Amino acid sequence: MKKPYVYLTRQMPPAIVEKLEAECEVGMWEKEEQPVPKEILEKEIQTADAVFCTISDPIDKELINKAENLKIISTMAVGFNNIDVEAASKRNIQVAHTPGVLSETTADLTFALLMAAARRIPEGMEVIKNNEWGAWAPFFLTGQDIHHARLGIIGMGRIGEAVAKRGTGFDMDIVYHNRSRKSEAENEIGARYVEMDELLETSDFVCVMTPYTKETHHMINREAFQKMKNTAIFINSSRGGTVNEDALYDALKNGDIRGAGLDVFENEPISADHPLLSLPNVTALPHIGSASENTRWKMADMTANHILQGLRGEEPDHPVTL
Template structure:
């Protein structure tokens, strides 16, 4: 019997054609609308493999009906949308797409940093709304980037790539990570420090850490109060790492100077969200990896993960290998 694949969002024809050479493929045929949960529940009950996005919550309830499911291929680096433990208990492989989006996401992170520091979105609106009447010495002035201190929270692949870009701006680079990286310190000239020390010293704080129970609300009121009044917070990781209520209050009250956000706790973010009302916030719709080339690489790698798992191979991007081994004993 041919293995059944379900793809939770419309993907380019070349990706689907690749899967159809070996499997029977069904797909939610919408590009900008997530698959409804009732549809996903039905499809997952008869699928051998799922190719999903971070918009799909693959939880215990869904997996209870997944009697045939052997692999969940997540088209993302993060996989907090999947109950990995529940999948492991059922012998289901979980894969992700690391590596291919590193440079693109680092580009976006630094672009967001620069746009926030130099008030680019605000300035563009100022011009388009007909408010620009003359040159003025302090009009729309922002923060300098060259030579400033940047603090990177989470020095994985993307964090290191951001550090490389910061080095080109002759920035003083601090980082906080669950473990030190002596090789990166040597190669990039960066300095390891504690979280509180990083927050106190940095002009720019970039959040690059994965979202886990340990990093949920990592940046809250207490942490924001440690930051400089001219500091800018950049988050291109996951929204839940920052307490959004505390961030709104800090920005509104001038505790910190600005924020650049590509991610929110609830996505898509509600247009009535308080953070969107602030002029010192640059907000983006989770476009960190959104270049044509990179998204195609992500989709291709997600397809390869499916192929490998359903052909009885160990996927190259397996995230629950130890978990699977433990439950199979």
């Protein structure tokens, strides 16, 4: 009996490939750090029974409708806005993602970004690299206290809750805004639900942790930045499209907010001439929220397991549903 064909859009470790090869024929784009070209993905998806993809691979309606044999799309990410889930559902193609497994790791990075932006750590490194470190001065590179500050979290999902827990270790006052109240976060962490305006107006740190959807597109806009304290630090490790980057640039340049820590951008990857990188009060990272070795291994393994489940006619452990 012919084995089902699985296409991997990025190079994966041998152990992951071998797991799939035990039950499937496997094709793979051989470059780890470069997305598969659209024309190759289009060719492969026409015969694939399953696709192992990442957030960098747009799998739109046009591609899905060309996939005659496709049974499951499994993405190595918690976000799935790169996949037209509605088009897949109409074709009875399952879609799976990797929530939960990356929550703690992404929360670690988010809080590290918050601390680096607050205490101006990248700026301090540049001072040393540029041989500009002179005598001690009372207000040289002074930053912002994290302890006992107010942390406002927009989007209290798994990662948001994990960030809030880290804030309690710094005796932070935790407030949040979410589509629905989270009694567990309120009871166990001491987080307090507030309306969006109050969160923006009173938080020392505003942290966006929402998924990217039509509703959250540019939800943090010019009006939102104008409501924030001029001492506020803005953190985004969710999706770049949740923020209007032009408005963020103006808010930082004009002193409407104090600084920003960014792990994500609307169009990735960005280049060195991106306007936000010209500002000294921006701490920027190349979308590495879940990038610990242990977590990425777990994500890859979960993605492979979902594919095998789907090809066996089972529902994957973490399906995406409309």
